Amino acid sequence: MADLLTIENLDKDYSGVPVLEGVSLTLAPGTILGLIGENGAGKSTLIKCLNGLEHCCGGRILLDGHPVSFRNTAQAVAAGISTVPQEFNLIGELSVCENLFLGREPRTRFGLLDRSRMRAEARRLLAELRADLDPDRRVETLNVAEKQFVEIARALSQNCRLLIMDEPTTVLNNPETELLFDIMRKLRATGVSIIFVSHKLREVKSICDEVAVLRDGRIVGRDATAKLEPDAMARMMVGRELSRKFPPRKAPPENAPVLLALEHVSVAGVLEDISFELHRGEILGVAGLGGSGRSEMAETIYGLRRMTGGRMILDGREVRFRSAPQAVAAGVALLAEDRQGAGVLLDFPLEENITLTSLPRYGRWFIDRKAERGRAEFYRERFSIRAADTRTPVRSLSGGNQQKVAIAKGLDPSPKLFIFDEPTRGVDVGARSEVYHFIRHLADEGVSCLLISSDLEEIIGMCRRALVMRGGRLAGIVEEDAVNEEEIMYLATGVK
Amino acid sequence: MTKSLSFQKNHWNRFLREGGPWLALAVLLVVCCLSSESFRQPQNLLNIMRQVSYSGIIALGMTLIIIGGGIDLAVGSLLALSGVLGIMVMNQVADPLVGLMLGAGVALAVGIGGGALNGLLVAAGRIPPFIATLGTLSIFRSLALYAADAGLVSSGNDHFRRLGAAAWLGVPVPVWVLLATAVIFSILLNRTRFGRHLCAVGSNERVAHYAAIRTGRIRFLTYVLAGAAVGISALLLGGRLNSISSTNAGLSYELDAIAAVIIGGTAMAGGRGSVWGTLAGILILGIVSNVLDMWGVSVNLQGAVKGAVIIGAVLIQRKR
Known part of the structure; x- marks a missing residue:
């Protein structure tokens, strides 16, 4: 099958300081790719180049084999690349369905908001995610996991084919994370590809098909997840053997007050x-x-x-x-x-x-x-x-x-x-x-x-x-x- | 990786923020001096400085409030109330020196009291500053009108009149007071714990709260300091005119003060700002209106120019 996304020799610098150097990556439809790397390795910049927040300085990005260049996020979204950011872009005072259709609300023929259609469409999207959410609830009353579902539902409603998730699980607890993973697997089954950025290597191991490791602005490794154990991923990220992660556990002295x-x-x-x-x-x-x-x-x-x-x-x-x-x-x-x-x-x-x-x-x-x-x-x-x-x-x-x-x-x-x-x-x-x-x-x-x-x-x-x-x-x-x-x-x- | 870049950018921003208004002032001064013979007379320059010092002192107080993330719309009407009550008390006392002292004390106390009321409403009452001071704007003006029967309160106190006209080293007293206030507020802002805490509160009140800063107290204090500045300004203005009009005194001073703060490069969102920038801002506004007079531009049109200056200043500052 042809690749959904191809990145060729992408370079990016900020006023001469290189942040990405010759990054090449391909992504097949219906794949979950884990993107890992230490802070400052260039993950965020790579994401920004993909979703239109930054321009790359060199190299090309191809979508379905056609070179693309986004001048803003709206163009990226229109092309089928949506991002669930770490900090959600939701308006707390508005309801779930108003947030879902923000900026592209369906209208009646009199030019007024078509609320019943918005609501019905929102119900359908949320049901697809198996998220039990009332479309009329105000977003500020939702917990983080629910807000994230709203973000994902919004991406889906825009016919997204490549979903970028920037550390989605840091704000979730274990059951919520499991729920998110279920949704991700369902999306994969429908042919959507996902780039999953995370620091939690065990999660990467359990959900991703493939892993790409960024270090100092270069891709230093790319492999099927099945072949990589979390500690191998960690070694690739830091480029050296990690000393023991935790210091020795100690009890306080017997007589500690x-x-x-x-x-x-x-x-x-x-x-x-x-x-x-x-x-x-x-x-x-x-x-x-x-x-x-x-x-x-x-x-x-x-x-x-x-x-x-x-x-x-x-x-x-x-x-x-x-x-x-x-x-x-x-x-x-x-x-x-x-x-x-x-x-x-x-x-x-x-x-x-x-x-x-x-x-x-x-x-x-x-x-x-x-x-x-x-x-x-x-x-x-x-x-x-x-x-x-x-x-x-x-x-x-x-x-x-x-x-x-x-x-x-x-x-x-x-x-x-x-x-x-x-x-x-x-x-x-x-x-x-x-x-x-x-x-x-x-x-x-x-x-x-x-x-x-x-x-x-x-x-x-x-x-x-x-x-x-x-x-x-x-x-x-x-x-x-x-x-x-x-x-x-x-x-x-x-x-x- | 982007460290050195952001470092340079910071220095550049800092220079623009703190030096920019003074640079603009210098350019304006040169242009005006070259274009008008009467503008560059020393007496005219001193007059400009005196004219701006009344609302200028208030603008300095406003700077602190805005850095803390607040705003005070009531300064103009508080000036009227404080001046009216101060002169009324002054007139009740036969001995001119005692009268001056008592009157000045009352004017200052009213200013501080009014500021404290604003501060309480904002800090303890948790009313948004715009709304709280919109309310007290109306209250203070109305009290002043009632006390003066909607008229002018004139002083019969000679000391007071002399104080208003006095000069030291050829420079009018209000200008000295303006400079002294700027020095004091600038030290408060840049050298003391209060100033640091004030910037923290304006930058992110929640972080300040978690850092064990008494955020309410800090915001309250800014309104009290601004109130004191209003009281001092009322005294100087009253002495200069030998009277305070309950209807006109301090009218639209809040707008002049806010404009000066903005031109001076203080962020309306709070968190950072410069007392000296505000001083440059107030001088720019004063020079613009003076030179327009010289050029024979109608007083009615001057507001438009002033507005354009404010908008232009914000546009320039936003570029970076």
């Missing part, structure tokens, strides 16, 4: 009756599906939500934070789940991000810029943050380096308790391992860590004890050998 204790803590409508103890120097995992209250618990400990019941004891003293500044003063740090929305100021330079929480330390009246810069320089070296200097705006850093800045920001006030909410989301393999070793190191220094993660491998690799949450409650605490995938999923889904 309790640093944080929650006793029957509740937050009306969000959390109910949460009790647990966290020891000094312990890394306590927090697992659970999306919406199980993990982040809400983190926000409560950090003073962003008010407890409506129960007690919280930090370092032997009962505390009742009414705001984040109080929590910070008491030695709590939070790495927020939503890095760009709550973690770092993209337009601020590195140094000003790092000292944002700890600014009172840098002078009573005037900011001691020299001390600030010195401190930022210290973190840049310690975390090997790849940035030209500490004046560089955080926007220009890669996801992994942005995360390191966010961690440095939390660390600078010298916390006793550090809550990591999804610390490796959108972080590439190399930086991920650095984050793990960093958390381990912090715990060794006596800081207590809460590690919230949707990535079970991460919890299992890092923690000897983990909380499992479900529906705003503590479903159970697993320890030692019970920290395994089956046990956690049983508790998280309520099977047990």
Whole structure:
């Protein structure tokens, strides 16, 4: 069968700095291609060249054997290439079906919106995806998985033949991911090809037919998935043998005192009756599906939500934070789940991000810029943050380096308790391992860590004890050998 | 890989953002001096500076509010209220010096109080700043009209009049106050924790909130500072005219102030901005209207030119 997509010797540079060099790739109809590579390898740029957001500087893109050159995304969509972006392009105030037909609404012969046709068409599309969604629901009331279905349905309604999905599973939990994979298989059966960009190599292994590996702007490998194991993929991505991904698991010392204790803590409508103890120097995992209250618990400990019941004891003293500044003063740090929305100021330079929480330390009246810069320089070296200097705006850093800045920001006030909410989301393999070793190191220094993660491998690799949450409650605490995938999923889904 | 590029771009942007308005001002100044004999008289230049200083002081306060992601439409009517009440109190006291002190205190207190009200509505009441200050715009003006019976309140205080006409080293007092305010606000913005936090709040309030910054307090403070600037401006204007008109004083000052902030390169979306840029903006506006007078352009047409300057400034800034 003729190839749907052919990329020949694609070059792309930004003002002379090469980002893609001689990339060639073919894709047959009805194939799922995994596109993997570290952050900065050129994945996003390649995608942008395909969907019309960027122009390539050299080489050709052929669709059905005909050279194409898109000046904008609309042309790409018209040619049958749709993208499900990481950040969804949906309007929260509008309904599902209004979003589906945004900009190309069917009209009646009087020029008014043909609502009944929109609704019927939306129902048909969603039914095709087996997504049980009411077309009249407002998009802002949907969860991330449902929003993603809307994006996919929109692509399908535009007769898409090549669907590009940019890290679609980072925001999904396991059952949702399975559902997405079912949809992807159905699409493949109808002849749609999919480019699946992901950092999760096991998922790539399970869903993709073929894998292409990008490194430093070149394709360094392309093979059938059946022949590649995830660790082989990882080796190709980084171009070297990976050291062990996780640092050794360690229990805190026998006599380690309790640093944080929650006793029957509740937050009306969000959390109910949460009790647990966290020891000094312990890394306590927090697992659970999306919406199980993990982040809400983190926000409560950090003073962003008010407890409506129960007690919280930090370092032997009962505390009742009414705001984040109080929590910070008491030695709590939070790495927020939503890095760009709550973690770092993209337009601020590195140094000003790092000292944002700890600014009172840098002078009573005037900011001691020299001390600030010195401190930022210290973190840049310690975390090997790849940035030209500490004046560089955080926007220009890669996801992994942005995360390191966010961690440095939390660390600078010298916390006793550090809550990591999804610390490796959108972080590439190399930086991920650095984050793990960093958390381990912090715990060794006596800081207590809460590690919230949707990535079970991460919890299992890092923690000897983990909380499992479900529906705003503590479903159970697993320890030692019970920290395994089956046990956690049983508790998280309520099977047990 | 794109590091060096973005680095250069940043420096270039920074230069355009901070130097651009001053560059434009310099060009304008040269053109005007060459084209008009009467424009380049030192007395005329001093007059321009004095004329812009009343709304200029307010524009400096507005700069802080806009950097924090807010806006204040009530500054003009707060100026009228603060001036009217200040002069009324001043007139009640027989001793001119005590009267001046008391009146000035009242004018300042009214400015700060009005700003605090705006700040409370925005920060604690969580009302969008545009709407909150649209409401107080109406309230302040109405109170001023009521207090002055919709008329003019004149001062009989000699000290007050002398203060309004005073000059130091040949430069009128309002100009000194304008410069001093710019220095103070610029230090606040660039050197202190408050300034850093203000930019953070304007850049992304949620990130600031998570970084344990008391975002409400920061936004509240910007309105209080702007209110204080309004009170000071009311005093200087009242002293200059020896009266405050409850109907006309401060009319459309909010627009002049916002225009100066925009021309000065401060982002309307908040997060970054420059006090000195605003100063350049206010001077540009003053020079344009002065030179149009010199050229004999109808006062009625001057608004159109001013509008074109504002739109042009935004277009130039958006290019990068």
